[in-house]
Amino acid sequence: MWRCINGRIARRFLSTSSASARGWWDHVRPAPxxxxxxxxxxxxxDPFPHKxxxxxxxxxxxxxxxxxxxxxxxxxxxxxxxxxxESNASAVRSKFVxxxxxxxxxxxxxxxxEGLFAGVPTLSGTGACRLFAEFQRHFYPDSQMYLPDxxxxxxxxIWRQAEIPVKTFHYYHPDTKGLDFAALLNDVKNAPxxxxxxxxxxxxxxxxxDPTEEQWREISYQFQVKNHFPFFDMAYQGFSSGDxxxxxxxxxxxxxxxxxxxxxxxxxxxxxxxxxxAGCLSVLCQSIKQVAALKSQLQLMSHxxxxxxxxxxxxxxxMILSEPDTEALWRKExxxxxxxxxxxxxxxxxxxxxxxxxxxxxxxxxxVGMFCFSGLTPDQVQQMEKxxxxxxxxxxxMSMSGxxxxxxxxxxxxxxxxxxxxxxxxxxxxx
Amino acid sequence: MAIRNSLTGQFLRRSSVxxxxxxxxxxxWFRSIEPAPxxxxxxxxxxxxxDQSPNKxxxxxGAYRDDHGKPVVLECVREAERRVAGSQxxxxxPMGGSIKMIEESLKLAFGDNSEFIKDKRIAAVQALSGTGACRLFAAFQQRFHPNTQIYIPVxxxxxxxxIWRDAGVPMxxxxxxxxxxxxxxxxxxxxxxKNAPxxxxxxxxxxxxxxxxxDPSEEQWREISSQIKAKGHFPFFDMAYQGFASGDxxxxxxxxxxxxxxxxxxxxxxxxxxxxxxxxxxAGSLSVLCExxKQAVAVKSQLQLIARxxxxxxxxxxxxxxxTVLGDPDLKKLWLKEVKVMxxxxxxxxxxxxxxxxxxGSTxxxxxxxxxxxxxxxxxxxxxxVDRMTNxxxxxxxxxxxISMAGLxxxxxxxxxxxxxxxxxSF
Numbered sequence: 001m002w003r004c005i006n007g008r009i010a011r012r013f014l015s016t017s018s019a020s021a022r023g024w025w026d027h028v029r030p031a032p033x034x035x036x037x038x039x040x041x042x043x044x045x046d047p048f049p050h051k052x053x054x055x056x057x058x059x060x061x062x063x064x065x066x067x068x069x070x071x072x073x074x075x076x077x078x079x080x081x082x083x084x085x086e087s088n089a090s091a092v093r094s095k096f097v098x099x100x101x102x103x104x105x106x107x108x109x110x111x112x113x114e115g116l117f118a119g120v121p122t123l124s125g126t127g128a129c130r131l132f133a134e135f136q137r138h139f140y141p142d143s144q145m146y147l148p149d150x151x152x153x154x155x156x157x158i159w160r161q162a163e164i165p166v167k168t169f170h171y172y173h174p175d176t177k178g179l180d181f182a183a184l185l186n187d188v189k190n191a192p193x194x195x196x197x198x199x200x201x202x203x204x205x206x207x208x209x210d211p212t213e214e215q216w217r218e219i220s221y222q223f224q225v226k227n228h229f230p231f232f233d234m235a236y237q238g239f240s241s242g243d244x245x246x247x248x249x250x251x252x253x254x255x256x257x258x259x260x261x262x263x264x265x266x267x268x269x270x271x272x273x274x275x276x277x278a279g280c281l282s283v284l285c286q287s288i289k290q291v292a293a294l295k296s297q298l299q300l301m302s303h304x305x306x307x308x309x310x311x312x313x314x315x316x317x318x319m320i321l322s323e324p325d326t327e328a329l330w331r332k333e334x335x336x337x338x339x340x341x342x343x344x345x346x347x348x349x350x351x352x353x354x355x356x357x358x359x360x361x362x363x364x365x366x367x368v369g370m371f372c373f374s375g376l377t378p379d380q381v382q383q384m385e386k387x388x389x390x391x392x393x394x395x396x397x398m399s400m401s402g403x404x405x406x407x408x409x410x411x412x413x414x415x416x417x418x419x420x421x422x423x424x425x426x427x428x429x430x431x
Numbered sequence: 432m433a434i435r436n437s438l439t440g441q442f443l444r445r446s447s448v449x450x451x452x453x454x455x456x457x458x459x460w461f462r463s464i465e466p467a468p469x470x471x472x473x474x475x476x477x478x479x480x481x482d483q484s485p486n487k488x489x490x491x492x493g494a495y496r497d498d499h500g501k502p503v504v505l506e507c508v509r510e511a512e513r514r515v516a517g518s519q520x521x522x523x524x525p526m527g528g529s530i531k532m533i534e535e536s537l538k539l540a541f542g543d544n545s546e547f548i549k550d551k552r553i554a555a556v557q558a559l560s561g562t563g564a565c566r567l568f569a570a571f572q573q574r575f576h577p578n579t580q581i582y583i584p585v586x587x588x589x590x591x592x593x594i595w596r597d598a599g600v601p602m603x604x605x606x607x608x609x610x611x612x613x614x615x616x617x618x619x620x621x622x623x624x625k626n627a628p629x630x631x632x633x634x635x636x637x638x639x640x641x642x643x644x645x646d647p648s649e650e651q652w653r654e655i656s657s658q659i660k661a662k663g664h665f666p667f668f669d670m671a672y673q674g675f676a677s678g679d680x681x682x683x684x685x686x687x688x689x690x691x692x693x694x695x696x697x698x699x700x701x702x703x704x705x706x707x708x709x710x711x712x713x714a715g716s717l718s719v720l721c722e723x724x725k726q727a728v729a730v731k732s733q734l735q736l737i738a739r740x741x742x743x744x745x746x747x748x749x750x751x752x753x754x755t756v757l758g759d760p761d762l763k764k765l766w767l768k769e770v771k772v773m774x775x776x777x778x779x780x781x782x783x784x785x786x787x788x789x790x791x792g793s794t795x796x797x798x799x800x801x802x803x804x805x806x807x808x809x810x811x812x813x814x815x816x817v818d819r820m821t822n823x824x825x826x827x828x829x830x831x832x833x834i835s836m837a838g839l840x841x842x843x844x845x846x847x848x849x850x851x852x853x854x855x856x857s858f
Contacts, residue, residue: 024665024696025719025721025726025730027575028726028733029728029729030729030733031732031733031735031736034739057498064696089711119760122744123559123742123746124742125740126739126740126743126744127741139463139464141463156738157736157739161570161737162739167850218468260460260461275746275747275748276747277745286459290464292466292852293465293467296466296469297464298537300468301597303470303562303593304562304566304590304594305562305566305594305597306560306563306566306713306741307560307590307710309559309713310710310711310713310748310749311710312712312746313748392496420750
């Protein structure tokens, strides 16, 4: 009995001691808030009836509501009818990759016809980028990733978390609000041979600035000279011009020039499947043997992150892309989406010019895709938020999908007001 | 002069292109990459599918099947699908995932009236099923306790090794399965817990251990909890089979309750792949019990920061199904009924398999078939015996002798018992 009591007391003492000696998570500090999340939260908390959310990169119709393409609805109906089973999962995943690669590289492309690609389904575009970064870490541990300046903020997180050092190359030219092509080529030339470069093939996020076809040819040529590896993050195929093949022209140019390519695809935007997390990573190879090796390695890495990806999304994408009628409908719908955004760009620019703004707003219509790098300063962005309840990220990026026929006048007026104030202040300085 | 310059430029460019091609062909990007080792479970399924025999049996598969060998969609899930289909909204979830699903998951694991939930002491995020939850935690461990290692039971689910290795956390093992008794090596396990450095991380299967099916008894769990407490170790539970193991979700979470009563701060991975049949939906959650609400907020924000570069935000569909089923009293009642049916069918197959073996006159001990719990049975068959099962009887399982009880049904259990008896009987 004495021993029993003693044991119990000793145990309690040890427990207390160890509990106080080691606070498991005392040193964990709150993480910095993601700027896009902060913008969305602030927007949602704002009671102002005419508030505008230009922060999130999700497509919305002219009514400001989420848009579900008819092709997706039809695919959903067909899937419910088919009652796809898990036993078909492997076949559906293979078909999904096949259709994704066809969409990216073209029906007639040699790599598609001969199967010279290692492709795996991923958790949307983010998952594809992350999987490629893990691939770099495993097989090219001494390599680094060149990211355009600026780029989607998560790109830095992705490669950093995969322990791949990040460098940047010139891209956006603040003075012209276009492409800094000369500096870009210089950086491509000056990077060590065989470097990895991340390229946005269309609808660059966050600037909306894309190289021209001729510029892509020069970039591809320079990559050949330096034997760099091009990794394309293609999250917006179809959103630049409304034409899926036209938007993939950068990939097609690099393909024609004989490059091996890595490509991340996402169907969050162009199919409106953001919550289904459907994406694909493909890496071109030189032989079927190489394809098998790379694919098995990519699958192993994917398995160690999340085993497999949700089945519903890749079923929907596969259904749409493999049924000619549904695909044709989808192509029409994406043209409509892209056209609406282009129209909003044109209208916004016209509204600003009609207000006799003295600034040059050509870049609003020169830029393409979901985002417009407006050129507003962080202070001006803050004024837009405080005075007009218009929300965007501090870098001045506006998601054009948040602009509608009914709010574009209000938006133009707000932009004019916050930029005009600067103009008047400037004038008063001279006086 | 202009013509001469132009010609010179063209010549230089052509030369450069040729040089680039030579360089490109001589330094192939992927020449040195070898194929990854083949997944043994996938190999078993592929071999099974290729087999032409009408009597073939697949006991390698890790998914539930009904008594006709067919995949099952639970009625509660079908109903939830109908409700969700009418109210689909296409938006990104926050990085932490569906708040509703997380709430319901925490109640399922910690109890409806849990003080930890009321005090907001749990940092929880939606994850890509159990795998995604484990990977998130492994990355979290690597970031905030970079000098620790993870102790993993021998054996464990094969992917656990991949997950912690890819997250950059060193791995050690602790004894778990006892081949001679086909049960738990309790004394070996306790020794390893005592001998591990203070403050180590231990991966524990909450119930229905994969691949052995061997679980500690309640009394053994109490001893384990006490010893982990004494050493200041961190317990991370992988609970992929709550409800599916015994048919009672509360009973299956008993180990967690014991640890919580003893004052541990635990980590927990939950999966709805098995107990709701949501394999392809990738619905799961990760929770970390903290000292207080403030700490929970900080931990959660860091978990979200880790999730963002992996997939930005988790998928919506499966989370909607889970929150609809668990959030509606009638659907939850139906789910509890259906998960018990699944568990009972597997328990029934264990009993029948053992009875058939004993009826065949097998002199070997087969108590472990009914002692073990959950989807898997570590049969004790040797690799050579497994090969005979495959070659002579067209019965497919992994070479470690693991039998997925879900692959057995009233139509084939007698045949499998015959085969096991044939390959194990002494002449």
